[in-house]
Amino acid sequence: MLMNLVKAEFRKTTTTGLWWGIMIPTVLIALGWALGTGAIGKSIMDVVNSSDAENLTELLGIDSSQWQVSVFGMARSINIATVFPMIFGGLAISNEISRRTITTTFLTAPNRVAALTAKLLVYVAWGAIFGLAIVAAVSIGIVFTSDSAALPDAAGWIAMAGVGILSSILMTMFGVGVGALMTSPIATTIVLILYMLILENGIQLVLAAQGVPSIIGFLPNGAVNGLTGSVAANLFLSTAGVVPDELNEVIRGIAGALGAFDWWLSGLIFLVWTAVFFLGGWAATQRKDIT
Amino acid sequence: MHDGSGRIVVQGLTKQFGPVTAVQNLSFTVEPGSVTGFLGPNGAGKTTTLRMLLGLVTPTAGSSFINGRPFHQLGNPARVVGAVLEAQGFHPKRTARNHLRVYAAAIGVPDQAADHVLDLVGLGAAAGRKAGGFSLGMKQRLALATALLGDPQVLVLDEPANGLDPEGIAWLRTFLQSYARAGRTVLISSHLLAEIEQTVDQVVIVSRGQTMYYGSLDQLRGSQRSRVLVQPSDAGALVAALQAEGVTGIEQVPDGRLAVSGMDAKQVADAALKAGVSVYGIQEERVDLEQLFFQLTNGQYTAAGPNPFAGPQGQIPQGPPGPQQSGYYAAPTPSGQFPQQGYPPQQYQQPQFPPPDYQQQQYQQQFQQPPQDNQQQQPPPGYQQPGQGGYGGGN
Known part of the structure; x- marks a missing residue:
């Protein structure tokens, strides 16, 4: 029974152009950011590894030739690109409500719990699909513009890919919840983009300026960025050799994980955010009078 | 289940x-x-x-x-149960066939059912077209096709x-x-x-x-027979005369005239003449079904029922306040009352027709009241009026 509904929900997503309409910019952004950050990392490393700077790094006791700077670009690119699966998720329920297809959806399901569970499963799958596409695009982009020495090893890559897919799934579910609460596709899209790309960045700047960056790790965007950024920072630090403690914060900032906690704690915090919005949206949809 | x-x-x-x-x-x-x-x-x-x-x-x-x-x-x-609730429940970019396949999957019927119901509603040729381009009529057909998917x-x-x-x-x-x-x-x-x-x-x-x-x-339809509205000089005498002729469908309408059903105007006038009652005005009123429907729904007659817009229920002299205590109203526990198949009208007619003497009593009770009270307290005869039988249905 539930598999029938999952099949129906999956067909819903594949019989309109929305999924590839969002997949194209997702891949392009992921690829573009990976190319760009890879190039930036390479140019920085070219300066750092130049003979002029070599004296300085030697003086500090750092061997910069093994720095895997590409992981920062990967983390940043993944963070930006996962905005798209979040919007895809945001449209899952809001589009059904605004298109009034929710009526038939509920009429053909034994109950709303089953219908929404099917949606949950399908959008987890879509989050993973988008995550895979993002990781693939980012990997291709970063390989093109980074020095091979700056690339993570296989284990590092798997770690980055894992948190990339995980953050894509969580972002999708976060979107589903917000969309179910807002019920308007346009409002959902605007609110999600404004908050994730602009509003919270502003809040983070204020918090950092006020000297309380640790609060950032509790905010939705800060938490989800911490998921990928912390892994990137850890990867970098584990292979960079001796790095002064003062530089740790700078490195986390570069990775987009300023103020964020460990990757698993960041993931848990964002999971809580996702659960709050998803369950809130679920409860609203469960009780909603479909008139 | x-x-x-x-x-x-x-x-x-x-x-x-x-x-x-x-x-x-x-x-x-x-x-x-x-x-x-x-x-x-x-x-x-x-x-x-x-x-x-x-x-x-x-x-x-x-x-x-x-x-x-x-x-x-x-x-x-x-x-x-299949339902057609609105002709709008389609994603405009999804083709008719894909729309139906989505819900065929949800219901668990084979995909061929989509084409089958499309043919059934006459949309077979438009299966590959997007629902957004459909006319309202086509959308209605597609909605019906969706309702029919689960047979x-x-x-x-x-x-x-x-x-x-x-x-x-x-x-x-x-x-x-x-x-x-x-x-x-x-x-x-x-x-x-x-x-x-x-x-x-x-x-x-x-x-x-x-x-x-x-x-x-x-x-x-059967109740839509004509009635005669007559304004006699002595209503009591005319009622007695009509009752003597076996007419039971007599009611007083709010403007003070008598409404006589079961007779045509000529017969009423003859009865009045025989009883020595002057007739100041006589009019045959024909009610067609649409008019009846209008009367039932425009609120004129609803004043007698427990209608929130019609004043407190306590003023209604007859019948307990409560759900639609209509003469036509059938109790909502029909499992034993109604046959599974077919439909014998008697089952429904029974509560509708009170015995003639009952109707008579009702009339007299009603008639003896002063007309202005009739306007104020006595609700006009209505279908939902318990005991009164309603006009046209009471004989």
């Missing part, structure tokens, strides 16, 4: 949207094997009632059952004739009648009696969220 009877039972449904009471204590039963019309003016609560029946709207009070079960206990509901026993349609051309309406009529003839249940709502008059066998007429009439359309 469900009893397979195809019966729809609505019991005391009430829905309040904030301060607005959309449906108030609505009860009726829909039997299989017939097309039942669900009639009422716009805003009467029809759509809300159907959506409560289908589990889309949570009622404030009351319950509804399809095949003896609430919607959410039907298991795979689309195999039991349901019960079909519920909310204003399905909207947007259909005359040809489409004729087609829909034939389709629904054949569907019902196969022993299935069809409930179709409309705000126009004329629109579905030729389609339905039974009607439930609602107004302001309450049941005004519930029974067979033939019976409603």
Whole structure:
């Protein structure tokens, strides 16, 4: 029974152009950011590894030739690109409500719990699909513009890919919840983009300026960025050799994980955010009078 | 899980949207094997009632059952009940066939069912077109196709004739009648009696969220006989004379005239002459079905019922306040009362016709009251008036 509904929900997503309409910019952004950050990392490393700077790094006791700077670009690119699966998720329920297809959806399901569970499963799958596409695009982009020495090893890559897919799934579910609460596709899209790309960045700047960056790790965007950024920072630090403690914060900032906690704690915090919005949206949809 | 009877039972449904009471204590039963019309003016609560029946709207009070079960206990509901609620429930970019395949998957019927129902509703040629480009009539057909996907026993349609051309309406009529003839249940709502008059066998007429009439359309037609409005010099004498001739269908209308049914104007005038009563005015009133429907739904006669707009219920002299205590009203516990198949009208007629002497008593009681009281306290005769029998139905 539930598999029938999952099949129906999956067909819903594949019989309109929305999924590839969002997949194209997702891949392009992921690829573009990976190319760009890879190039930036390479140019920085070219300066750092130049003979002029070599004296300085030697003086500090750092061997910069093994720095895997590409992981920062990967983390940043993944963070930006996962905005798209979040919007895809945001449209899952809001589009059904605004298109009034929710009526038939509920009429053909034994109950709303089953219908929404099917949606949950399908959008987890879509989050993973988008995550895979993002990781693939980012990997291709970063390989093109980074020095091979700056690339993570296989284990590092798997770690980055894992948190990339995980953050894509969580972002999708976060979107589903917000969309179910807002019920308007346009409002959902605007609110999600404004908050994730602009509003919270502003809040983070204020918090950092006020000297309380640790609060950032509790905010939705800060938490989800911490998921990928912390892994990137850890990867970098584990292979960079001796790095002064003062530089740790700078490195986390570069990775987009300023103020964020460990990757698993960041993931848990964002999971809580996702659960709050998803369950809130679920409860609203469960009780909603479909008139 | 469900009893397979195809019966729809609505019991005391009430829905309040904030301060607005959309449906108030609505009860009726829909039997299989017939097309039942669900009639009422716009805003009467029809759509809300159907959506409560289908589990889309949570009622404030009351319950509804399809095949003896609430919607959410039907298991795979689309195999039991198909619904056409609006012609808008389509993603504009999804083709008709894909739309149906989505829900075919949900219901668990093979994908070929999509093409089958498209052919059934005459949209076979448009299967590959996107629903956004459909005309309203085509969308109605696609909505019907969606409802038919699960080959349901019960079909519920909310204003399905909207947007259909005359040809489409004729087609829909034939389709629904054949569907019902196969022993299935069809409930179709409309705000126009004329629109579905030729389609339905039974009607439930609602107004302001309450049941005004519930029974067979033939019976409603049967009650549309003419009556004579007469203004005599001595009403008591004329009533006595008419009663002596065996006429029982006499009522006083609010303007003080007598309404006599079962006689034509000439016979009433002759009776008056014989009794030595002057006739100041006489008029034959013909009520057609549409007029009857209008009277039932425009609120004029609803004043007698427990209508929130018609003043406190305590002022109603007869009958207990409560649900629609209509002469036509059938108790919402019909399981033992109604046959599974077919429809003998007597079952419904029984509560409608009080014995003649009862009617007489009613009349006298009513007649002896001063006319101004009649206006103030005595509600006008209405279908939902318990005990009074209602005009045209009381003899």
